[in-house]
Amino acid sequence: MRQWNLVCFFLIFVFSLQAEEVPPGAAIVSAHPMATRAGFEILEAGGNAFDAAVAVSAVLAVVEPYSSGLGGGGFWLLHRARDGHEVMIDGREIAPLAAHRDMYLDSKGKVVPGLSVDGPLAAGIPGEPAALAHIGKKYGRLPLSRSLAPAIRAALEGFPVTPHYQKMADFRLRALRASPAAARVFLLDNKVPPVGHVIRQPDLARTLEALARQGRKGFYQGAVAKRLVAQTRKAGGIWHSADLAGYKVIERKPVTGRYRGYRITSAAPPSSGGITLLTMLNVLEGFELDRLSVARRTHFIVEAMRRAYRDRAEYLGDPGFVTIPQTTLTSKAYAEQLRDSIDPDEATRSEDLKPVATSGSGFHTTHFSILDKQGNRVAATLSVNYPFGSGFMPEGTGVLLNDEMDDFSAKPGVPNVYGLIGAEANAIAPGKRMLSSMSPTFVESANRLAIIGTPGGSRIITMVLLGTLDVTAGQSALDIVMARRFHHQYLPDAIQFEKGAFDEDTLAELQLMGHRLNPLDGTYGNMQLVLWDKNKKRLTAATDPRGEGQAAVQ
Numbered sequence: 001m002r003q004w005n006l007v008c009f010f011l012i013f014v015f016s017l018q019a020e021e022v023p024p025g026a027a028i029v030s031a032h033p034m035a036t037r038a039g040f041e042i043l044e045a046g047g048n049a050f051d052a053a054v055a056v057s058a059v060l061a062v063v064e065p066y067s068s069g070l071g072g073g074g075f076w077l078l079h080r081a082r083d084g085h086e087v088m089i090d091g092r093e094i095a096p097l098a099a100h101r102d103m104y105l106d107s108k109g110k111v112v113p114g115l116s117v118d119g120p121l122a123a124g125i126p127g128e129p130a131a132l133a134h135i136g137k138k139y140g141r142l143p144l145s146r147s148l149a150p151a152i153r154a155a156l157e158g159f160p161v162t163p164h165y166q167k168m169a170d171f172r173l174r175a176l177r178a179s180p181a182a183a184r185v186f187l188l189d190n191k192v193p194p195v196g197h198v199i200r201q202p203d204l205a206r207t208l209e210a211l212a213r214q215g216r217k218g219f220y221q222g223a224v225a226k227r228l229v230a231q232t233r234k235a236g237g238i239w240h241s242a243d244l245a246g247y248k249v250i251e252r253k254p255v256t257g258r259y260r261g262y263r264i265t266s267a268a269p270p271s272s273g274g275i276t277l278l279t280m281l282n283v284l285e286g287f288e289l290d291r292l293s294v295a296r297r298t299h300f301i302v303e304a305m306r307r308a309y310r311d312r313a314e315y316l317g318d319p320g321f322v323t324i325p326q327t328t329l330t331s332k333a334y335a336e337q338l339r340d341s342i343d344p345d346e347a348t349r350s351e352d353l354k355p356v357a358t359s360g361s362g363f364h365t366t367h368f369s370i371l372d373k374q375g376n377r378v379a380a381t382l383s384v385n386y387p388f389g390s391g392f393m394p395e396g397t398g399v400l401l402n403d404e405m406d407d408f409s410a411k412p413g414v415p416n417v418y419g420l421i422g423a424e425a426n427a428i429a430p431g432k433r434m435l436s437s438m439s440p441t442f443v444e445s446a447n448r449l450a451i452i453g454t455p456g457g458s459r460i461i462t463m464v465l466l467g468t469l470d471v472t473a474g475q476s477a478l479d480i481v482m483a484r485r486f487h488h489q490y491l492p493d494a495i496q497f498e499k500g501a502f503d504e505d506t507l508a509e510l511q512l513m514g515h516r517l518n519p520l521d522g523t524y525g526n527m528q529l530v531l532w533d534k535n536k537k538r539l540t541a542a543t544d545p546r547g548e549g550q551a552a553v554q
């Protein structure tokens, strides 16, 4: 009998090892129809979700130049169905070797406006090309030449300008005009091009071809690298060839935790996403959110946001440079302490929390989610930071450089373009990765799987939080991406919210509790969500109606 039990146990064990449930189809959702289509093209050519992720990333790099690109970086969260292997591919930019902590300060120690945002000095060393080569080679089935083909085609044949493109280009007109190569590609006679005008990028096609032919060497060494360095330096940048040659992709263990029966898998540092998300979820687990009035529910969520963002400012940075108290910050015990400090009736003032020790909009940046028929998954958030990054394109490369250096804390306590403050942990240092908010995430139970993420700067993590709460409350994919949003980031001490997020009574109640309210003029975020309801065997995908994306299930 005992032997029989053992055999049964062994069989169940082997079965559970192999038999991850397979989805009823494949789903891809991204911020641009051409990228979603490219993903399916690669799946149909025999690629898996990881090959499709390479194709989608590369096409987005071409058709959404204001969001991400070869000159930028990102985080790709992967789940391999065969063995359940989960990993975060860290293709975040790094500070050039010649960077130093005070490089954006003037002689009086004040931050020089614009220096970390516009032009070549704002650019970190790109990580996306290395990440794509790494993902293709280690996890894909197809050669890079196949998975990059749709992007090369898109660069040569072009893509049409949309109203959204116009808005982004208009916002960054000055920075684009300052770079002759960027202005030639992205503007028409130095002006924002009309809707329908086709943007072709032959130089970028050549750079992509070099990557397709030679893998990472095609970008980080040889002719492309030479040009990138020479042109960047000529325009006042500080890059060296050693910066490019030395760039390394890092495979990181994702941050994981549990929330009310759901397993949460999210971005590891140098993203602040996973840790901040888990701190908030752990705090909120102690409240019966579904049973509360909207005002009280919002109050508790905001108080969780306030506390988690305070910790983000103090403790988080590149784990290669600082020691992060990750176990504490993501523990249930720590969350209980934070929860105990919340007054159920009254807003805490951020200035009354322990100050951050300073000893020392959401349509740019892009997210996509993929699930293939085998159950492989990718959640990826990619960025050049500000719309069109630094606006600077080294001549002859087609590569628009990021301005991710602004995600460092240029000076302790001085906010960056997203109003985020930071401390020593996120100070600039050569070769260091700047702290990010990008939070590609899996939310999973026995019955439901969500692959979720969004752009939105500092608001990314709170959007993923609200999305996660909605997933666990059983809402539909469309309802989740459509939901009106609110955000609190410790400082400034105010609830930012989209119009329509709260009714008048709720606003009055929140105000009575002492919350400062900051209604936003526009909307924010561009969430892309794949949702698989395993019980109902239903696979859906939804793209944020605020953007121009496309969701498809096949």
Ligand code: DON
Residues within 6 Å of the ligand: 361, 362, 363, 364, 365, 383, 384, 385, 386, 404, 407, 435, 436, 437, 438, 454, 455, 456, 457, 458, 460
């Ligand atoms: O890594 C970060 O957190 C930022 N560079 C992301 C920027 C962003 O999402 C802009 N979107 N609106």
